[in-house]
Amino acid sequence: xxxxxxxxxxxxxxxxxxxxxxxxxxxxxIAVTAxxxxxxxxxxxxxxxxxxxxxxxxxxxxxxxDAQGHVEKSLAQDMPDxxxxxxxxxxxxxxxxxxxxxxxxxxxxxxxxxxxxxxLNETETMLSxxxxxxxxxxxxxxxxxxxxxxxxxxxxxxLGNLTLNALVAADQVLIPCDMxxxxxxxxxxxxxxVATVQDMLNPTLGLLGLLRTRLDRRNITMNRTIEDTLxxxxxxxxxxxxxxxxxxxxxxxxxxxxxxxxxxxxxxxKAYKKLADEVSALLSSSAKPVTPS
Ligand SMILES: Nc1ncnc2c1ncn2[C@@H]1O[C@H](COP(=O)(O)OP(=O)(O)OP(=O)(O)O)[C@@H](O)[C@H]1O
Ligand SMILES: [Mg+2]
Numbered sequence: 001x002x003x004x005x006x007x008x009x010x011x012x013x014x015x016x017x018x019x020x021x022x023x024x025x026x027x028x029x030i031a032v033t034a035x036x037x038x039x040x041x042x043x044x045x046x047x048x049x050x051x052x053x054x055x056x057x058x059x060x061x062x063x064x065x066d067a068q069g070h071v072e073k074s075l076a077q078d079m080p081d082x083x084x085x086x087x088x089x090x091x092x093x094x095x096x097x098x099x100x101x102x103x104x105x106x107x108x109x110x111x112x113x114x115x116x117x118x119x120l121n122e123t124e125t126m127l128s129x130x131x132x133x134x135x136x137x138x139x140x141x142x143x144x145x146x147x148x149x150x151x152x153x154x155x156x157x158x159l160g161n162l163t164l165n166a167l168v169a170a171d172q173v174l175i176p177c178d179m180x181x182x183x184x185x186x187x188x189x190x191x192x193x194v195a196t197v198q199d200m201l202n203p204t205l206g207l208l209g210l211l212r213t214r215l216d217r218r219n220i221t222m223n224r225t226i227e228d229t230l231x232x233x234x235x236x237x238x239x240x241x242x243x244x245x246x247x248x249x250x251x252x253x254x255x256x257x258x259x260x261x262x263x264x265x266x267x268x269x270k271a272y273k274k275l276a277d278e279v280s281a282l283l284s285s286s287a288k289p290v291t292p293s
Contacts, residue, residue, distance in 0.1 A: 023147035025059065028283050030152050031170035036089075036186035037157035040213035042070040043249060044275070045154035048174070050075075050258045051276025053110040058149040058280070061103055063088075064116035065137075065166055066156040066223040072115050078105035079113065088114055089123035098143035108258075112148070120162065127161045130290050134201055134239025136163035150283065159193050164179060172208035172286075174279070176243075179215050179226045187230070208282060209239040211275065216242045216245045241275040243268070 030044040042064075049062035064071035064233075065088075072079055084102040091097045103112045127133045144151060153166045166174065173194050177183045187210065198205045210230060215223060232240055246268030252259040259269045 013236055016101065016266060020044065022143060025146055025149055027061070027145045027148040027151045028286070029141065029145065029170045030150065030172045030279075031163075031166040032152060032174045032176065033155035033163055033190060034176050034183075035157065035159055035189045036178075036183050036188055038185070038212075039183055041152050042066070042074060042245065043155070043253065044174065044176045044211060044213065044243070044272075045152050046071055046074045046281060047258060047260070047272035048276060049150070049152040050108060050111055050212045050260060051109060051272055052150050052152075052280060054260060055273060055276055056280045057110065059110045059112075059147070061099075061112045061114065061144060061148045063099065063114045063151065063153045064117055064282060065120070065153055065162045066120055068156070069116040069118070069119035071113065072257065075106060075108075075113070075252045075258065077263075078107040078111075079115070080106060083115065087117035087119065089119045091119050091222050093122055093126060093130070095139070097140060099137075099140050100144035100147055102143060105150050121157075127145070127165070130216055133161060134168045138169040138202075142171050146253045158265045159189070163193075164197070167194060167205065168202045170202070171204060172206045172283075173206045174211060176211045176213045177230065177258060178213050179219070179223050180249075181226070184226065185227060188233070206286065207237050208279065209237050210234055211239050211241065211243065213243045214245050215242050239278055241276070241278050243271045243275070246271070 032041050034041055045062060049060045051061045052058040062071060084103055088099065088102065091099060091102060099114050103114050103124050105112050114144040127136060141151065155163045155166050175190055176189060194205060194207060244267060246266060248266040249259050249268040252262035254264055259266060259272060264267055
């Protein structure tokens with residue numbers, strides 16, 4: 001009796017909005033996340049996305065899940081001229097809609113964005129009342145996944161509902177870690193959260209790696225201590241690429257461009273290109289075949 005009643009309920013629901021056409025790609029979704037603020041999440045998400053598009057000819061979607069909207073500021077010179085009338089927050093709260101509907105091409109070939117919106121914090125609060133609140137982004141990316149090779153998500157500096165949604169939607173997690181003692185605490189919290197999400201909500205979630213960021217090579221002893229701790233605890237997950245402190249990276253962000261465009265020969269540019277190369281190789285080794293959804 002129960003199953004008959006449930007089966008019949010769908011006919012009382014209004015017809016759903018039409019979902020965009022499926023493509024023929026199968027994106028790997030990477031959440032760039034860390035609990036600690038200011039460790040280089042946005043800088044890494046922006047340069048990984050741009051680097052994969054520029055140097056590896058991948059079609060990439062960069063999603064800004066942080067209400068601060070720093071992706072848009074970092075790429076201000078290359079953002080699409082027009083914004084969609086609907087915001088990400090509105091879409092996340094609707095069923096049978098897809099972020100592909102509001103993705104827009106940037107002025108950089110093969111790089112698309114879904115911009116943040118200032119109301120994302122309210123969306124986060126509203127999400128907490130929804131059934132299946134952790135699954136909204138995953139559902140809202142079903143079509144987008146088929147149009148891109150990689151989807152990079154810049155997460156906010158906390159482990160709230162938006163980060164949780166990113167972890168449930170992701171295939172891989174990339175954790176930037178600046179070379180400070182406080183950052184080490186943040187790494188263990190996020191790794192614990194990733195493990196919990198893996199156990200309960202997304203069994204195929206993988207850890208792509210830990211990225212050392214904002215390394216000041218003058219702090220030899222401190223760097224050695226932190227690196228030894230990271231290596232002892234996370235071993236192979238420590239990526240080979242290391243991002244040093246670079247004023248060109250900070251100035252590029254101020255100018256609203258990637259460092260690849262602002263100062264292509266700078267060490268910061270070379271370091272982020274190396275990260276894009278390393279991640280591209282890791283993604284190829286874990287690539288999944290296209291499966292019809
Ligand atoms: N390698 C670097 N060298 C110099 N400055 C950097 C570097 N990486 C990031 N920055 C600067 O540090 C600041 C914080 O970086 P970013 O915004 O990427 O961190 P975040 O983790 O996203 O911060 P939030 O937690 O606020 O989202 C920015 O002003 C950025 O320009
Ligand atoms: Mg940020």
